[in-house]
Amino acid sequence: MKSYLFQRLIYMIFLLWMVSVVTFIVIQLPPGDYLSTYIARLEQNTGQQLAAEDEEALRRQYGLDLPLHLRYVKWFGQVLQGEFGFSYDYQEPVRDLIGERLILTFTIAILSAIFTYAVAIPIGIYSATHQYSFGDYVVSIVGFIGLAIPNFMLALILLYIGFKSFGLNLTGLFSPEYLYAPWSLAKIGDLLLHLPIPIIVVGTAGTAGLIRVLRGTLLDELNKQYVITARSKGVGEVRLLFKYPVRVALNPIVSSLAWLFPSLISGGTITAIVLGLPTAGPMLYRSLLTQDTFLTATLLMFVTILTVIGTTVSDILLVIVDPRIRMERAAS
Amino acid sequence: MLRLIGLKRPKGKLESAEFNEAYYLASQRQLVWRKFRRHRLAMSSLMVIIFLYSLAIFAEFFTINDYQKRHVAYAKAPPQALHFIDEAGNFHLVPFIYQLKQELDMETLRRNYTEDTSQRFHLRFFVKGLPYKLLGIFDTDIHLLGVDAPGVYFPFGTDELGRDLFSRTIVGARISLSIGFISVVISFCFGCLIGGISGYFGGKVDVVAQRIIEFIVSIPQLPLWMALSAALPPQWTSIQDYLAISTVLAVLSWPPLARAVRGKLLELREADFVMAARISNMGDYEIIVKHLLPSFASFLIVVLSLSVPGMILAETALSFLEIGIRPPAVSWGVLLQDAQNIRSLSQSPWLLIPGLFVILTVLSFNFLGDGLRDAADPYKQ
Numbered sequence: 001m002k003s004y005l006f007q008r009l010i011y012m013i014f015l016l017w018m019v020s021v022v023t024f025i026v027i028q029l030p031p032g033d034y035l036s037t038y039i040a041r042l043e044q045n046t047g048q049q050l051a052a053e054d055e056e057a058l059r060r061q062y063g064l065d066l067p068l069h070l071r072y073v074k075w076f077g078q079v080l081q082g083e084f085g086f087s088y089d090y091q092e093p094v095r096d097l098i099g100e101r102l103i104l105t106f107t108i109a110i111l112s113a114i115f116t117y118a119v120a121i122p123i124g125i126y127s128a129t130h131q132y133s134f135g136d137y138v139v140s141i142v143g144f145i146g147l148a149i150p151n152f153m154l155a156l157i158l159l160y161i162g163f164k165s166f167g168l169n170l171t172g173l174f175s176p177e178y179l180y181a182p183w184s185l186a187k188i189g190d191l192l193l194h195l196p197i198p199i200i201v202v203g204t205a206g207t208a209g210l211i212r213v214l215r216g217t218l219l220d221e222l223n224k225q226y227v228i229t230a231r232s233k234g235v236g237e238v239r240l241l242f243k244y245p246v247r248v249a250l251n252p253i254v255s256s257l258a259w260l261f262p263s264l265i266s267g268g269t270i271t272a273i274v275l276g277l278p279t280a281g282p283m284l285y286r287s288l289l290t291q292d293t294f295l296t297a298t299l300l301m302f303v304t305i306l307t308v309i310g311t312t313v314s315d316i317l318l319v320i321v322d323p324r325i326r327m328e329r330a331a332s
Numbered sequence: 333m334l335r336l337i338g339l340k341r342p343k344g345k346l347e348s349a350e351f352n353e354a355y356y357l358a359s360q361r362q363l364v365w366r367k368f369r370r371h372r373l374a375m376s377s378l379m380v381i382i383f384l385y386s387l388a389i390f391a392e393f394f395t396i397n398d399y400q401k402r403h404v405a406y407a408k409a410p411p412q413a414l415h416f417i418d419e420a421g422n423f424h425l426v427p428f429i430y431q432l433k434q435e436l437d438m439e440t441l442r443r444n445y446t447e448d449t450s451q452r453f454h455l456r457f458f459v460k461g462l463p464y465k466l467l468g469i470f471d472t473d474i475h476l477l478g479v480d481a482p483g484v485y486f487p488f489g490t491d492e493l494g495r496d497l498f499s500r501t502i503v504g505a506r507i508s509l510s511i512g513f514i515s516v517v518i519s520f521c522f523g524c525l526i527g528g529i530s531g532y533f534g535g536k537v538d539v540v541a542q543r544i545i546e547f548i549v550s551i552p553q554l555p556l557w558m559a560l561s562a563a564l565p566p567q568w569t570s571i572q573d574y575l576a577i578s579t580v581l582a583v584l585s586w587p588p589l590a591r592a593v594r595g596k597l598l599e600l601r602e603a604d605f606v607m608a609a610r611i612s613n614m615g616d617y618e619i620i621v622k623h624l625l626p627s628f629a630s631f632l633i634v635v636l637s638l639s640v641p642g643m644i645l646a647e648t649a650l651s652f653l654e655i656g657i658r659p660p661a662v663s664w665g666v667l668l669q670d671a672q673n674i675r676s677l678s679q680s681p682w683l684l685i686p687g688l689f690v691i692l693t694v695l696s697f698n699f700l701g702d703g704l705r706d707a708a709d710p711y712k713q
Contacts, residue, residue, distance in 0.1 A: 018547055026559045148694035150645050152652055153668070153687045160677050160684075171674065259549070266554035270649050274672070284555055285653065288562040300559060304551050311550050 004319065012312050016305055020079065023300040024072050027293055035059055038088070075294065079301075085294030089287065094298045098280065102302050104173065105272075105279040109264045109306065111195065112203040116260065120207045121253065124214030125246060131219065139211065146208035151267045155201045155274045162197070171276045173198075198275055202267045206260050213252050221245035254321050257314030262307045269303075364630065367707040374703020377696040384693055388505035392464040394476050395499035396485055399662065403484065403494035406432060409445050411489040411497075411682050419449045428454040429485050442679065453483030489682040491670050500662055501686045507663035509693065511578050512643040516636055518582035523589025524632075530590065531597030532620060538594075545587040553584050557646060561655045570661035577656050581643050592635050596628045630704075638701035641694040648690050664690050 035058060043049060066074065075085055084094035127136040159171065173194045174187065181187055221227065222245055230240050272281030280299050287295040369375060387394055397403070414427040431451035435444045459478035466472050479485045488497035530541035560580040564573060600606060601624075609619050650656030651665025652672070659666055664686040670676060671683035 015547060015550065019551070022551075023559075026556065026563070144695060144698065145691065147698065148641070148691045150648055150652075150687065150690060152649060153684065153690070156671060156677060156684065156687075159674050160681060163674055163678050262550060262552045265552040269552070269554050269558070270653065273653065281555075285558065288558055288655070296559065300555055303555050307552050308550050 015308050019304045020301050023297050027296045084298040087292055087295040089290045089292040094295050101280050108268050112199050112264050115199050115203040116206045120210035124211045128215045128218035143208040143211045146204045152270050152274045155271050173277050201271045218249040221248050254318050261310030265307050364707045371703035373699045377699035380696040387502050388509050391502045394502050396477050397496035397499050398462050399499040399503045406490050407494040408680050409490045412486055426454045428452050453479040488685045504662040504664045504667050511647045512640040515578035515581035515643045516640050519586040522586035527590030527593030531594035548587045561650050581646050634705045641697040
């Protein structure tokens with residue numbers, strides 16, 4: 001077990017390094033850079049041509065005169081020291097910009113995961129044990145629609161309903177008076193009021209998928225002979241259900257965390273843009289459009305790091321939960 | 333899958349001897365088709381998909397108004413209802429619409445539309461209208477539906493600039509429905525190549541390929557898609573954009589395909605007929621093309637039909653964020669851009685109609701894929 005954990009850790013670090021390389025290359029793909037957009041805007045505003053040597057100086061000041069690999073080495077050196085470069089657009093160090101947003105992003109992803117499991121597991125068990133019942137039909141239909149509806153559209157529809165029937169504006173994570181207020185109990189309470197909508201929106205697609213998986217596996221398990229044997233020996237229905245079949249059926253659910261987490265972060269990104277949440281999503285979107293290199297790279301990297309951590313945790317959980325996998329590892 | 337929707341699995345046990353004979357004599361293709369036909373939900377989904385694609389292919393024929401024309405007088409008009417019974421209570425076999433009457437609310441400065449019941453326009457079929465080229469070849473000007481001037485008919489209402497949402501939705505289907513296919517084909521090539529190599533050769537090649545796949549799967553797709561499509565030069569034409577976006581979608585979505593191909597290949601590699609081919613000194617390439625590919629073609633079709641909806645959703649999301657397909661090109665995602673904020677949404681909720689088409693398409697592809705999966709292995713009872 002220990003060597004397995006160690007192996008996973010090494011692999012995770014390697015993954016994270018790969019992520020930093022890939023993100024850095026990807027964000028350098030667009031033609032031009034922040035400075036060329038900036039200069040174009042400057043020239044438009046002042047109506048004057050910027051002298052070539054001034055442009056050179058600016059370029060040197062921003063470190064944009066270096067070739068790609070040197071820029072990467074320079075930036076990665078900073079990253080290792082906990083500095084993530086300077087945001088051209090916000091004129092602030094990236095580190096100061098992203099902290100709170102990343103925490104909120106991660107919070108929403110984790111809460112959505114909890115929501116997903118809390119909803120999917122009981123419903124999945126219900127619809128497997130009550131196969132072909134009215135409730136089963138309803139759940140299946142709702143689940144399929146949940147799978148098919150784009151995240152952002154669900155957000156828009158909920159916004160519309162909230163606005164039309166309750167006159168509420170559900171965008172954002174804080175009421176205006178708390179937006180710039182320091183953290184306090186009241187602010188946290190306000191946050192809790194605003195959290196449900198993004199969590200429901202982000203969690204729905206995953207919930208629908210999980211219900212489908214859980215129902216399928218549980219139905220297979222329920223028809224197996226050990227269930228019949230247990231029943232013939234007089235084990236009570238509830239105990240019978242939870243003692244064996246549910247436990248087996250939960251395995252694919254635990255391993256689903258590996259794909260669930262990237263999709264939660266993805267879904268969270270677009271939902272946050274639609275709902276105007278102060279998470280990494282909208283900031284990433286804006287920084288992509290303004291070619292704010294270091295901010296984009298850092299955000300992309302952290303968003304990916306969050307997913308890689310989520311995936312690793314789910315792998316480890318699976319080993320803990322499923323004795324069969326544990327044995328296999330021990331054997332090899 | 334059948335069970336999941338709650339349909340009863342058709343009684344598969346065949347008692348009569350002649351039926352049994354027919355069953356054993358049928359070719360695999362016949363069996364697959366027979367089994368697929370029994371899956372009612374998948375069959376109706378196939379119908380829906382065929383319907384949607386014919387809408388896209390013959391888009392000009394189905395449009396009522398020019399999809400780019402701005403009907404300034406009818407900006408933000410709500411969907412018009414079709415009537416069968418007029419004010420006097422008379423029934424008409426051919427449905428009709430009332431002329432739209434516009435009033436300006438002096439308090440909110442919003443336009444309100446009411447129906448002017450004194451002016452009635454009956455729907456006409458196969459009307460002459462804007463000339464176009466059917467399938468890009470035949471010159472014609474026949475449209476399926478229309479009303480006589482000065483009547484106007486907007487089944488889905490209009491957008492802020494007074495453009496007909498119905499016609500735009502139909503024209504938008506072209507990009508939205510085809511981009512899924514193109515990107516699936518591209519990612520399919522990647523997936524088959526890498527998954528195939530990895531599964532067939534195994535060993536170190538396999539380990540490296542698996543690590544790459546794991547790496548890409550662990551990256552959240554949407555942020556990277558955003559980064560890649562934001563990288564497209566703004567001066568590109570719609571066609572370049574279109575091809576680039578489908579490539580971008582494909583770049584991140586081949587790993588699951590590759591993984592599926594590899595798994596199936598690993599299973600088939602051990603099959604007796606592959607061993608026989610190898611013993612009789614057949615080359616690797618020949619074995620792959622002649623023996624392996626045909627034996628999991630049906631499996632691939634299933635995987636493909638299940639990955640189209642993901643692509644369609646992704647295109648919609650990217651275009652919605654204005655970094656996918658760009659106007660004046662029209663796709664469902666582009667149309668949904670107009671519904672981006674609560675203000676326009678509360679005034680004209682019908683702008684979400686293109687989204688219903690997205691949901692319908694994605695649902696249909698999912699059901700179709702499920703039906704195909706059941707049918708792909710016709711020997712399983």
